[in-house]
Amino acid sequence: MRYLVTAFALFILIFSATLSIAESEKRNVLFLNSYQNGYAWSDDILDGVREVLNDSNLNIDLHIEYMDTKRFKGEEFMEILHSYYAFKYKGYNLSAIIVSDNAALNFMLKYQDTFFSDVPVLFCGINDFKPDLIKGKNNYGGVLENPDIEANVNLALTFNHDIKKVTVVGDNSVTSRAIVHQIETAAPLFAGRLTFEYWNDLTLAELLKRSRGMDRNEILLFTPFYKGAHGELYTAEEVLQIISDNSPVMVFSVWEFLLGHGIVGGKLLSGQDQGRQAAKMAVEVLQTGQMPGQKVVLGTNEYYMFDYNVLKKFNIDQKLLPEDSIIINGPDYFYKLNKQVFWTIIVSLFVLSIILIFLVISILQRRRVEKRIKAQLSFQEILMDTIPLQICWKDKSQRYLGANSSFTDFFEMGSPSAIIGLDDSVLKPDKEFAEEAAKWDKQVIETGKQRLRISWAMMREGGDAVWLDINKVPLYNEKGDVVGTLSTAQDVTRRVNLEKQLLQSQKMEAIGTLAGGIAHDFNNILTSIINSVELAMNDVKEGTITWKDLDRAVKAAQRGSRVVKQILTFSRPSQEGFKPTDISDVVRETVDFIKASLPRNIRVTANVSEDVPLIMADPTQIHQVIMNLCTNSFQSIRDSGGQIEVSLKTVDVDDEQGQFMRVKSGKYLKLAISDNGPGIPVEILDKIFDPFFTTKGKAEGTGLGLAVVHGLIKGHGGGTSVHSSPNVKTSFEIYLPVTSQIRNLDNKSYGPLHLGQESILFVEDDEDQLETTPRILESLGYTVKALSSPAEAFKLISADPHKFDLVITDYDMPETNGLELAKDIQNVAPFVPVLIVSGRRNFLNFASEVKNVRKVLMKPYSKNIIADAIREVLLSTEKNDG
Secondary structure, eight states: OHHHHHHHHHHHHHHHHHHHHHHHTOEEEEEEESSOTTOHHHHHHHHHHHHHHHTTTOOEEEEEEEOOTTTOOSHHHHHHHHHHHHHHTTTOOEEEEEEEHHHHHHHHHHHGGGSSTTSOEEEEEEOSOOGGGGTTOTTEEEEEOOOOHHHHHHHHHHHOTTOOEEEEEEOSSHHHHHHHHHHHHHGGGGTTTOEEEEEESOOHHHHHHHHHTOOTTEEEEEOOOOBOTTSOBOOHHHHHHHHHHHOSSEEEOSBGGGTTTTOOEEEEBOHHHHHHHHHHHHHHHHHHSSOOSSOEEEOOOOEEEEEHHHHHHTTOOGGGSOTTOEEESOOOOGGGSOHHHHHHHHHHHHHHHHHHHHHHHHHHHHHHHHHHHHHHHHHHHHHHHHSOSEEEEEETTSOEEEEOHHHHHHTTOOOGGGGTTOOHHHHOOOHHHHHHHHHHHHHHHHHOOOEEEEEEEEEOTTSOEEEEEEEEEEEEOTTSOEEEEEEEEEEOHHHHHHHHHHHHHHHHHHHHHHHHHHHHHHHHHHHHHHHHHHHHHHTSOTTSHHHHHHHHHHHHHHHHHHHHHHHHHTTSOOOTTOEEEOHHHHHHHHHHHHHTTSOTTEEEEEEEOSSOOOEEEOHHHHHHHHHHHHHHHHHHHTTTOEEEEEEEEEEEEOHHHHHHHTSOSEEEEEEEEEEOSSOOOGGGTTTTTSTTOOSSOTTTOOSOHHHHHHHHHHHTTOEEEEEEETTTEEEEEEEEETTOOOOOOOOOOOSSOOOOOOEEEEEOSOHHHHHHHHHHHHHTTOEEEEESOHHHHHHHHHHOTTSOSEEEEESOOSSOOHHHHHHHHHHHOTTSOEEEEESOOTTHHHHTTSTTEEEEEESSOOHHHHHHHHHHHHHHHHHHHO
């Protein structure tokens, strides 16, 4: 008994000493994993590491960290991990660090010098290894993941000799890029026989779409792919199984953990073998304190493994497989097993089936349903977010059941998932629109009838009106009861604006055509009045009451002429006075003039860009445009005060903007006059350029100001655009073409009234002018032959081409027009100059094409005007002849 007690005490002492020694020799080992917990490859590596460490008889405390780089990446994330690990392990004495896959190795190479600088690092699962990575780092060693790409591609060619193309599937992760580089290195081995294509970082939906369209002479080479249709992560096994189920081609890979999920098989790498080999090297370091003799080794134990179901799917003969190949999912041939093993398996399966059958069926059904629902919801989300319409659906209580991204983005409500279960009183969209939409929804729910093509103009803060085309339809349950509403809205602002612009252009064309016709008749009448009165004044003593009455009549007729010209300005503005013009000078001069006349509570500024190019323009007309628009701005802010800004810069007008303003695309000068007044109501925005339309009092405006602006800019080949945000900014934007080239038709004055003695042929169909104008010309000393028929005039000149020194002809005549008559005269008497008189301006450019037309004189004209015109033509003819 005494010996027994002594022996027991000795055992206790030895055991305690052993525990003490073991405790003092405990080693801390950090396992740094590139990916997340649950990823099969990483879990296999960790299992292999644990197996070796547990069998090493060393007292090891294994610390496991998951970097999760499949879902999180980037420099900022790595810096966060670095700070976290440095803080967490600053009090630990690590004996070794085992890293799995490229991301973890790159992390340690970058940051180890800042912590654990001398700790041995053993790596595994490394693709595309370059020796320079660990050059000079004696504490690094490990196992490479070096898949045999050539062997696997040759297997595919053995199974199908018609293969022409290999498509490699991957993402942009560090590991995937490294694997792809290894594949690219092996690709030249098949040059002339195979082509390689790389699909990187596609969404699952795009990957499925492409893989469904592949031909049987192609194969897929799969590297782990994780990204879903909306950035969500799938397991590599799930993605692989989906691709395999939906693609007509064989799928290959090089990892054992993917077998059984759709790949054919091949020469596969084992994660557990990688982990075991790295752990063995770590144990050797812990036992000897030194790195192994061979620091970097290739991965071993690649197995030829295949999936029976996939072999059967593609009718691959098993005789083509390498010897000692492992086949999974194959049929169990019970006759190959001994009876004891067979019955043991049968009894075990029977017992387990009774216990688990209902649970397994339930789980499988649930997973299938969940996958179908997830796929359907994913497709629905993709479809809804792709549609440009704003879509939402609500229940009978006006609470949101769902919406697409276009809807929540347009109304600034956040994400679609955030509004579910809420109503507009919480979300507070546009108040007026929400109230009207609630009324429409209520009508649809109560009547069960849809409401279509509802037009609504919504004012956005700080912007123009947005036009929506809205449809609302009822939602029904399985019983046919209305349970809510589905609403769609389409932004049709561009279409509405284009329609308004087209209507405005058509309206202005119609008014211009009407005004042109009226002006022609008025000009004929005014010409006759002016000429007749001037002739009468020659017969009355100057200064008498009668002479003064006649003088007032001439002045009244001239005022009438100016009114006609103003009406014509917005329909067919004149291009007389066009010349190379520096618009910046016009802007500065006009702004300086305006500043002097405005009260102090209104500030006027000019913002003119440098190096504004010269354009062909009438500076007087541009001055009038700026004055008209600045006057409008002043009248809108004169009570409250404010700011008027005139800016000028060079811009490019694209096709869409040009279509809106009905001008060609190209380079333009943009002249903008803006103020911060009350703005223009949206309901009258499309009427402001109409002639005689005004919102001012009778004493303030005639309604011609903006119409004249529109006409003048149109005459310059430009366009106009208006933007109005009440009390923020109302801006009139004028676009003038930089490349415009317009003939200068300036009238010249030759001083005092000119007399002459030349012979003139006068052709006019208007009886009053035929009576008065020749008398005016005769009073100037000319010999005049007056005819009402162009045919007779041409006949007279044809008979004697040298009889007349000048032909004056009206443009509008019943038989032919003056331009055609000038062309006929040019054929028989090209040396005879022609002066055309007209009340229309729309043919001026055509007149310049006829060489003998030396001048175009617009009606109405006075004695002085026609005298200057005749002398100008005759002098220019003498100069050309000389």
